[in-house]
Amino acid sequence: MSGLAHHLIILPIVLPLATGAFLLLLDERRHTLKALISLFSVLLVVWAVVALLLQANTPLPQTAVPQVTVYRLGSWPAPFAIVLVLDRLSAMMLALTAILALSTLIFSLARWHRVGPHFHSLFQFLLVGLNGAFLTGDLFNLFVFFEILLAASYGLVLHGSGHARVRGGLHYIAINLAASSLFLIGISLVYGVTGTLNMADIAMQAPAIAPGDRVLFEAGMAILGVAFLVKAGMWPLGFWLPGAYAPAAAPMAAFFAIMTKVGVYIILRLSLLLLGAGAGASAYFGDPWLVTGGIITVLFGTIGILAAQDLPRLASYMVVISSGTLLALIGVGDTAVTAGALFYLLSSTLAIAAFFMLIELVARGQAAGADVLAVTMEAYGETNVDEDDDDGEAVTGVSIPATMAILGLCFMACALLLAGLPPLSGFIAKFVLIKALFQQPEVIPGTVGSTAWILTALLLASGFAAVIAMVRAGIKSFWLPLDGTVPRVRVVEIVPVAGLILLCVGLTAGAGPAMRFADATAQNLHFPGDYIRAVLPADFQAPALSGGPQ
Amino acid sequence: MEIILAIAIGVLAGSGIWLVMRPRTYQVIIGLSLLSYAVNLFIFSTGRLGPRAAPVVRAGEAGDLLRYVDPVPQALVLTAIVIGFAVTALFLVVLLASRGLTGTDHVDGQEPEA
Numbered sequence: 133m134s135g136l137a138h139h140l141i142i143l144p145i146v147l148p149l150a151t152g153a154f155l156l157l158l159d160e161r162r163h164t165l166k167a168l169i170s171l172f173s174v175l176l177v178v179w180a181v182v183a184l185l186l187q188a189n190t191p192l193p194q195t196a197v198p199q200v201t202v203y204r205l206g207s208w209p210a211p212f213a214i215v216l217v218l219d220r221l222s223a224m225m226l227a228l229t230a231i232l233a234l235s236t237l238i239f240s241l242a243r244w245h246r247v248g249p250h251f252h253s254l255f256q257f258l259l260v261g262l263n264g265a266f267l268t269g270d271l272f273n274l275f276v277f278f279e280i281l282l283a284a285s286y287g288l289v290l291h292g293s294g295h296a297r298v299r300g301g302l303h304y305i306a307i308n309l310a311a312s313s314l315f316l317i318g319i320s321l322v323y324g325v326t327g328t329l330n331m332a333d334i335a336m337q338a339p340a341i342a343p344g345d346r347v348l349f350e351a352g353m354a355i356l357g358v359a360f361l362v363k364a365g366m367w368p369l370g371f372w373l374p375g376a377y378a379p380a381a382a383p384m385a386a387f388f389a390i391m392t393k394v395g396v397y398i399i400l401r402l403s404l405l406l407l408g409a410g411a412g413a414s415a416y417f418g419d420p421w422l423v424t425g426g427i428i429t430v431l432f433g434t435i436g437i438l439a440a441q442d443l444p445r446l447a448s449y450m451v452v453i454s455s456g457t458l459l460a461l462i463g464v465g466d467t468a469v470t471a472g473a474l475f476y477l478l479s480s481t482l483a484i485a486a487f488f489m490l491i492e493l494v495a496r497g498q499a500a501g502a503d504v505l506a507v508t509m510e511a512y513g514e515t516n517v518d519e520d521d522d523d524g525e526a527v528t529g530v531s532i533p534a535t536m537a538i539l540g541l542c543f544m545a546c547a548l549l550l551a552g553l554p555p556l557s558g559f560i561a562k563f564v565l566i567k568a569l570f571q572q573p574e575v576i577p578g579t580v581g582s583t584a585w586i587l588t589a590l591l592l593a594s595g596f597a598a599v600i601a602m603v604r605a606g607i608k609s610f611w612l613p614l615d616g617t618v619p620r621v622r623v624v625e626i627v628p629v630a631g632l633i634l635l636c637v638g639l640t641a642g643a644g645p646a647m648r649f650a651d652a653t654a655q656n657l658h659f660p661g662d663y664i665r666a667v668l669p670a671d672f673q674a675p676a677l678s679g680g681p682q
Numbered sequence: 683m684e685i686i687l688a689i690a691i692g693v694l695a696g697s698g699i700w701l702v703m704r705p706r707t708y709q710v711i712i713g714l715s716l717l718s719y720a721v722n723l724f725i726f727s728t729g730r731l732g733p734r735a736a737p738v739v740r741a742g743e744a745g746d747l748l749r750y751v752d753p754v755p756q757a758l759v760l761t762a763i764v765i766g767f768a769v770t771a772l773f774l775v776v777l778l779a780s781r782g783l784t785g786t787d788h789v790d791g792q793e794p795e796a
Contacts, residue, residue: 272761283769286776293779298779298791299790301776302707306710310717312765312766313717316721316762320724
């Protein structure tokens with residue numbers, strides 16, 4: 133690799149940062165210009181991320197060694213300075229982020245980007261934080277990117293203002309500030325024991341930690357884990373989630389679907405890199421906690437979707453279920469299960485994002501949704517809602533024919549995806565997972581079986597609850613309101629929703645290649661030797677470093 | 683020295699946690715600030731404590747571990763202070779917005795029914 137292609141990896145961080153900063157300088161009234169610049173930046177990021185994904189998925193020439201691209205930010209070798217690392221998992225998460233960013237940005241162009249100040253700047257900064265968190269190979273740098281994405285998300289949770297959002301936002305900020313303190317304590321404990329912040333270097337040091345220090349290392353990892361589990365929304369650390377997501381503006385709630393997945397991503401990365409099979413006495417340190425916590429989270433989310441009175445709250449509890457399922461599956465610690473979990477992550481994140489945007493469109497015909505929007509508009513001195521609607525009609529001509537039919541179809545697709553019913557990708561994900569759960573090798577006879585049965589029952593039960601909740605919500609929104617007005621929906625609003633659902637359809641049709649990718653990713657994660665070799669210079673590696681699939 | 687620092691961190695963290703649990707937003711923000719002081723001192727302590735030890739190796743001097751402290755935790759503390767300060771300021775704005783919208787300083791935006 134030569135020339136500019138080598139620097140492509142930094143583009144998803146630098147470009148949104150520059151765009152966001154530049155947009156601050158533009159007058160708030162120039163909506164169209166701001167929207168165009170913002171959209172252009174996101175499109176460029178999508179292009180870069182696709183190129184990076186292809187690059188990460190191509191093995192090095194003449195070998196089967198996965199390509200791990202390391203970018204030295206200060207041109208210093210790895211353990212001394214911060215590096216960005218691109219492997220299959222980070223490339224996959226980057227791609228997911230970019231897709232969600234593009235679709236939610238397009239959706240918000242219809243209306244939402246005008247209801248509060250500096251929407252586009254905050255949006256771009258959130259993108260910086262997300263991309264950085266997925267790319268960085270340094271623990272403290274991860275903290276910095278986390279704070280960037282959180283600071284931007286604080287602004288976006290409040291976007292549109294109003295009672296419910298400020299109250300939810302207050303809780304959200306308070307819990308995240310407390311979690312950041314835990315994050316810092318965890319980092320300094322790990323640094324105090326290993327003397328390094330580079331993830332690959334910590335992984336190298338982990339097996340050789342003195343027995344007296346090991347308890348400190350494990351305490352540090354546990355505290356770090358708690359900080360990430362707050363973000364991932366695990367029970368009992370996730371009570372903030374429905375309160376913050378449900379009142380948030382629809383496109384923002386959809387984009388936030390990826391934010392709990394940042395927590396899940398870090399847990400996946402660190403538990404397999406630092407506490408995986410090669411970690412000596414600390415191997416699989418947190419796994420029982422993850423399985424138990426994940427199971428309880430799914431149960432909590434299942435009760436939540438059955439009890440939810442309105443659609444945004446239902447969607448928020450879907451996020452909880454998705455997180456809980458992923459955490460429990462990561463805790464199982466089997467390669468095939470991890471592969472299935474990655475496929476589930478893709479499918480469920482896309483579906484939840486589509487669902488968050490869809491419910492805003494559906495609710496628009498009903499009084500409750502209109503109230504929230506009216507308060508929002510009033511708070512920001514926008515013209516009243518009816519007038520705005522008339523403008524929209526003048527631009528798009530008539531509202532789309534058969535709006536209700538299209539919305540209904542999308543709703544059905546979301547229900548199938550979230551419940552994991554055939555024929556869409558949610559079903560494939562659950563099928564792969566259940567198959568993998570029962571095929572994993574038994575380390576201690578008898579134990580695998582019971583975990584597999586419990587998790588299988590949980591997957592099916594949460595799917596069944598999702599069917600009940602979605603059917604009930606669907607009947608209430610589509611069949612019950614006889615005199616309900618047909619919501620006015622613009623093309624730019626339905627296209628992203630349909631696009632995300634079509635991507636899930638594509639994931640269903642292309643399940644073979646997608647699963648091969650997920651398998652390869654899981655292999656890389658469970659045998660991180662290649663990752664460590666790529667990040668650290670040769671003279672830093674212990675001779676006994678084992679790696680590669682056996 | 684260690685015991686003094688440990689007690690200081692403990693007192694700060696303890697009062698911070700107690701205040702974070704309180705129902706008034708002002709108490710919560712002071713609690714979060716105290717917590718972040720405790721965390722900053724804690725990070726600082728991972729770089730070893732010692733009087734008259736600079737975090738740089740002077741030119742011409744042997745890199746004697748007894749004569750200098752680890753510079754990395756100090757850099758981390760600096761970053762953590764800056765970030766913590768900015769986010770606390772942001773929280774203060776939200777706190778004021780909540781006070782303005784709800785007319786109460788209770789964290790839930792409404793007084794509990796007595």
